[in-house]
Amino acid sequence: MSTANDARIIRLACIDSAALPLFDKSPDGATRAGYEPEAAALVASRLPGGAAEIEWVMLPWEDMIPAVRRGDADAVWCGQGMTEERAALVDFTRPYAVFNETLIVRADDPARSPEQLAGYRIGAIANSTNMKLAETFPGVELVSFGASDDVFSDMIEATRSGEVDGFVDDDVVMIPLGQEDPDFVEAFTVPTGNRWGIGVAPGADALREEIDTALAAVIADGSLEEVWKKWMPLLAFPL
Template identity: 45%
Template sequence: MNLVNKDTLQEFRIICADLPAPPLFWKDDKGYRHGYESDLGRLLANTLGLPFSFAYHNWADFYPALQADQGEVILCGQGISEYRKTLADFTEPYAIFDEAVMVLRGSTVRSPADLAGKRVGAIANSLNMALAETFADCICVPFGGDSDDVLGDMVQALRDGTIDAFVDDDVALVPLAKEADLAIAFSVPTQNKWGIAVKKGNGQLLAQVNEALAAVKTNGQLEQIWRKWMPSLAYPFGDN
């Protein structure tokens, strides 16, 4: 199934972060990239009839890289927010997740009210930060994403006591909660939609990626990789 004109597009380059964030993406010791988003990128490239590659950038550099044509799309944990829609156009969702708050094990935080006066981290300008800003009287601490591992930075800040909690999507925090010193304090059923970002004005590519995404939803391939990597989370596109 070839959905693109190869005279105008030769490769499907996926802008993403080179850091471990299972079950979404991570590399093994041979450098092969595993996970739900990694497999989705391969599926879409195959459906489009194009070779693909990963174009690694720090989180804060995703949209400048897209604007500079250093990749065709961003496929890396991008909740579709009003702010991000000013930076790029987005496909239909390929994932829907709730959000959660991570603390050190033994913390007394059990609800948003318990975060009053506490320092709560989240990635700047993210849906996670938007949620943190709804917690009354907490002190929001933005993480810029300009390092090699922004999730690791938040975990380390929590362990160092620089912050008291941080917000991320539940899919990223469930694996971390298996560590001896970390725990999920509570979850919030926000049902955030994640999409693939395409450079503004490139309506043709947006339509092509949407068509490829619809195809892998319809033929069951998206559900297959969801259940492979995230069997504990309900597949959100059951009616497709």
């Protein structure tokens, strides 16, 4: 957290990727649209220590948590399921979203259950809740993604080209993909109920508590639910 020209600034790490309704690729490297950026702006405006402006720190997926740990960003607000592995690296706030997980395959693929995936090459983001789910599929070959700035698009194109047979990600971005792109279909969704939180550096208790207080306020007054309904009207607000 810093100040510039008397304005309070919070630096939030995220990838720059087209993954609506969560977020879209930034047109200018600074402004962003989608549920996560709008929820972040809402919370930043309600911080007890004073409203803050957001400076987005755009990074490859695998670099976000290291950036927070070394102080190059104040927090990571970018699809962070609160796994034990991540909780050992950052301190999480209360959740601002809860999602299930979906497998997407090509439209002509008949697989509709994990038991039909033996021999498939299945992609997911490295060290993610999605990869943990993929690890439970019997007989599959796992393919890790995450080294680029646009990992979601990478997984889409890898599936489209046949480099992988399908990939796992959260239902919020996968169900629209299966419905809107004729090349893909939703194979199945697993009700994992993954909680997403904002990760701050270990020991940054003051910032974590501020974010938690602001989150509690926007959940209680319904304003976060309104942002949710704007971007994800077909999904029930889970908090």
